[in-house]
Amino acid sequence: MDRYKHLPRQDLIEELMALQQEMEQVKHHAAGLVQAAEAYKHTALIIDRSPAILFRRLAADDLKQRKMVYVSENISRFGYSADDFMTDRIMFREILHPEDTERIAKEIQEYVSKNIQSYKQIYRIITRDGEVRWVEDHTSVIIDPETGVKYHQGIVEDIHQRKEAEDKIRRSEEKYRRIIETTGEGFVLMDKDLTIRDVNNAYCRTTGVSRQKLIGRSFIEMLAEKHRLYISANRDDLFNRNTYEFESELAPGAGASVPVLIHGNTLYGDTGAVIGNMAFVTDMTEHKKALRLAGEVQKNLLPLKAPQVPGLEVCGQTISCDEIGGDYYDFIMKSGTSETRLSVVVGDISGHGVDSALLMTTARAFLRMRASQPGSITEIVSEMNRHLAGDVLDTGKFMTLFYLTIDAKNRSIEWVRAGHEPAWLYDPKQDRFEELKGPGMALGVVDNYEYDSNRRPHLQNGQVIVVGTDGIWEGHNKAGEMFGKQRLRALIRTTASSSAENMLKTIFNEHRRFTQDARQEDDITAVIIKITPEFKA
Numbered sequence: 001m002d003r004y005k006h007l008p009r010q011d012l013i014e015e016l017m018a019l020q021q022e023m024e025q026v027k028h029h030a031a032g033l034v035q036a037a038e039a040y041k042h043t044a045l046i047i048d049r050s051p052a053i054l055f056r057r058l059a060a061d062d063l064k065q066r067k068m069v070y071v072s073e074n075i076s077r078f079g080y081s082a083d084d085f086m087t088d089r090i091m092f093r094e095i096l097h098p099e100d101t102e103r104i105a106k107e108i109q110e111y112v113s114k115n116i117q118s119y120k121q122i123y124r125i126i127t128r129d130g131e132v133r134w135v136e137d138h139t140s141v142i143i144d145p146e147t148g149v150k151y152h153q154g155i156v157e158d159i160h161q162r163k164e165a166e167d168k169i170r171r172s173e174e175k176y177r178r179i180i181e182t183t184g185e186g187f188v189l190m191d192k193d194l195t196i197r198d199v200n201n202a203y204c205r206t207t208g209v210s211r212q213k214l215i216g217r218s219f220i221e222m223l224a225e226k227h228r229l230y231i232s233a234n235r236d237d238l239f240n241r242n243t244y245e246f247e248s249e250l251a252p253g254a255g256a257s258v259p260v261l262i263h264g265n266t267l268y269g270d271t272g273a274v275i276g277n278m279a280f281v282t283d284m285t286e287h288k289k290a291l292r293l294a295g296e297v298q299k300n301l302l303p304l305k306a307p308q309v310p311g312l313e314v315c316g317q318t319i320s321c322d323e324i325g326g327d328y329y330d331f332i333m334k335s336g337t338s339e340t341r342l343s344v345v346v347g348d349i350s351g352h353g354v355d356s357a358l359l360m361t362t363a364r365a366f367l368r369m370r371a372s373q374p375g376s377i378t379e380i381v382s383e384m385n386r387h388l389a390g391d392v393l394d395t396g397k398f399m400t401l402f403y404l405t406i407d408a409k410n411r412s413i414e415w416v417r418a419g420h421e422p423a424w425l426y427d428p429k430q431d432r433f434e435e436l437k438g439p440g441m442a443l444g445v446v447d448n449y450e451y452d453s454n455r456r457p458h459l460q461n462g463q464v465i466v467v468g469t470d471g472i473w474e475g476h477n478k479a480g481e482m483f484g485k486q487r488l489r490a491l492i493r494t495t496a497s498s499s500a501e502n503m504l505k506t507i508f509n510e511h512r513r514f515t516q517d518a519r520q521e522d523d524i525t526a527v528i529i530k531i532t533p534e535f536k537a
Contacts, residue, residue, distance in 0.1 A: 051077070056153035057092070059141060068092060069151070077158065079128025097124035097132060117141045122159070134163035186260075186281035192274050194219045194239065206260070206283050207252040219279075224251035230519060233478050239277055242266055247284070259284040291323035291354075298324050298357055301364055306501075307331045309342050311408060311534040313500035316344075317508060318525040326356025327469050327523035328364055332371050340408055343371065344527055346467045347401045348420065352523055355397070363388060363399055363443075377403050381416045381443075381451045389447035398444040402467050404436075406529070412457040413465070418443050423467040424489070427460065428496040433489060436465075464496050464503070465529040471522035475511055478518045483511055500528040 054072040058065060068085040075082055084090040096104060100123040111119045121137040139154040180187045186203030190196055199214050207214065207222060214222075220231050227248040231238065238244050245263040264279025306314045316329045326349030334341045347363060349356040366387050370380050381403055388399060400420040406413050415423070419442030422435040438454035468488075475483045491510055495503040507526060 051158040052155040053077075053157075054153075054155055055092075056151050059150040059152045064091075066091075066093075066152075070153075078125065078133065095125045095127075097126060100124050122163075133158060133160045135159060183280075186283070188219060188264075188279050188281060190219050190277045190279070192276050194235075194277065197276070203281055206258055206281060207250055209252050219277075222250055222252050224249040224257045240266060240274065250281070259288045288323065294354070294357065295320070295323040298361065301361060302329065303331050307333055307342060309333075309340070309406075309408070311532050312342065312406065313530040313532055314342070314344070314527070315500040315504045316525070316527040317504055318523060319508070319520075320352070320523045321471070321520040322353055324354060324357035325523035326350070326352045326360050327471070327525040328360045329467075329525050329527050330364065330367070332368070334371070341405055342408075343377070343403065343405045344467060344529060345401065345403050346420065346423075346469065346525060346527055347399055348469045348471075348523070348525070349399050350397050359388075359392065359397060359399065362391065376453070377405055377414060377416050378451050378453045381418055382449070385418070385443045385449055385451070386447050388444040392444040393447060398442040400442045404465070404467060404529075406459075410457065411459045412455060413459065414453050414455045416440060416451050416453050418451060419445075421468070421470055423465060424492070425456070426464045426466065426489075426492050426496060428462050428464070428493075429460070431493065433492075459531050461531055461533050462496070463531045464492060464500075465531075466492060466526065467529075468526040469522075469524060471520075471524035472507070472511060472526060474522060475515050475520065475524065476518060477515050483514055487514070496530075500530040503530070504528045 053075050054070070055068060056070040057068045060066050067088060071082040071085045073082050075085070078095070080090065080095070085092060093101065093105075104121060104123050107119075107121055118138075118140045121139070122134065123137065124132050124134055127133060136157045136159045137154065138157070139152050141150065142153055143150050180200045183200070184202055186206045187198075187200040188196055188203055189198040196214050196217050196219055199211055201211075204211055204214065220228055220235070223231060231248065238246060243263070243265050245261070247259070247261055249257040249259050251257040261282040261284050262279050263282075264277055266274055267276040267278060269275040302318065303316065306316070314331065316331070318325065318327045318329060320327065328345070328347040328349070330345045332343040332345065334343065345367065347360065349360050349363070363384065367380070367384055370383055375383075381401065384401075392398065398419070401418040402415065402420040402423055403418070404413060404415040404423060413436075415436055415438065417436070417438040417440040419440060422437045425434040425436060426432070427434070434456075436454065436456070438452065440451050441449050466488075473483050473485045473488055487510075488507065491507050492503065495506050498506075504526060508524075511524065
């Protein structure tokens with residue numbers, strides 16, 4: 001302090017200011033050291049809690065010389081301390097799983113020989129407790145700029161849970177892949193544009209096309225032309241459901257098409273957006289053959305020709321929506337000593353397909369048997385109801401029926417309506433439609449129900465009776481518009497002057513033209529009875 005006594009005032013001030021600046025620099029440096037120490041403490045805490053272990057080891061050619069020069073303290077998660085490796089009590093290679101040791105050494109030698117500076121390895125280690133853990137090793141080669149010493153440094157991350165999850169997913173994928181590959185049904189995986197992304201062997205066999213040629217093609221492109229038109233027109237409705245099922249035909253190239261049943265699911269991403277579709281495709285060839293055979297048998301149960309009755313023109317037809325159906329019509333002639341009566345029966349089993357067809361066959365057999373015996377039409381229908389109820393009462397199935405008898409002697413008709421739509425009687429002279437109504441429950445619903453008949457006298461020449469099933473007027477086109485009763489009545493009106501056969505043909509042709517390529521959802525049946533001048537007592 002004595003040296004400041006003799007300094008001029010100005011020099012003293014400058015000296016003191018210099019000392020103050022020097023003290024500020026020291027304080028600033030000390031603050032930096034404090035911050036650095038604090039940052040180091042936080043870094044050490046983060047590393048200690050991290051699954052990633054930091055390391056640096058010498059990059060020597062001799063394995064024994066590849067000593068650790070640094071290991072982070074969180075190596076303790078495996079039961080070891082950093083000093084175990086820093087003091088060479090344990091070499092890192094000694095904790096490798098025996099089955100991975102040779103592979104890891106070869107991989108490192110290959111990286112070194114190819115002068116690869118950064119690489120990743122996945123292997124197992126043995127903890128101090130003997131537990132096996134999967135780790136992922138990210139290593140980089142660096143050279144110390146001051147000493148020129150080469151090191152391997154990086155992180156070893158504990159990925160055991162991730163690896164177990166991946167292995168579980170892989171095993172699950174392999175399991176489902178084996179199931180899909182060995183199943184007899186075809187499998188197709190598509191993106192949201194219905195482009196094929198994967199198929200199984202069964203689908204290749206069904207189409208006769210290799211997997212390589214199928215990948216990248218449109219699923220719709222594989223269908224027969226008539227089905228492509230329908231599927232394209234109804235694509236959003238069909239494929240944007242959670243699940244869907246429909247019948248179609250595959251026509252991948254030259255040769256016969258293959259009938260198939262397609263049932264699949266729409267696939268959604270995490271955000272709920274559609275990302276694709278998957279479908280199982282069942283070859284229905286043998287099934288369709290059996291159904292066609294059953295359909296031929298069923299058709300043989302229908303009238304082979306219209307009955308020849310003086311004064312009547314009679315014609316009927318049914319078209320099933322499947323190979324076999326649940327609609328039914330029949331002509332029953334009953335002759336006595338003084339009269340000839342024609343009975344016309346039209347029935348509709350609920351639903352359609354094999355079960356409906358079998359029920360229809362049973363109903364026809366009983367009806368024909370009972371109609372051949374004495375009794376009124378109310379007795380016939382009532383007994384048929386009791387018989388049918390015994391078969392279907394607990395199944396939810398039922399049958400609607402319109403039983404009509406024409407009495408030529410008395411120029412009258414009598415009918416029983418069992419839940420069926422009323423028949424129509426059209427009089428062209430008065431241009432008037434009359435509904436043949438009447439009470440009556442569907443068959444098979446209540447077993448002890450007793451039916452009543454209805455009568456109408458005074459049939460006139462030129463009048464037309466039409467009995468049909470709801471599949472006619474409920475048929476719709478691709479726009480969803482129904483054929484409707486008004487359109488059917490208009491056709492009857494315009495064709496009433498022609499033959500019953502021509503009337504029937506016109507109705508079915510117009511129905512086909514109206515519905516176009518829309519899928520037929522129900523069986524359609526109609527019977528036309530026209531009164532001619534020969535109809536007299």
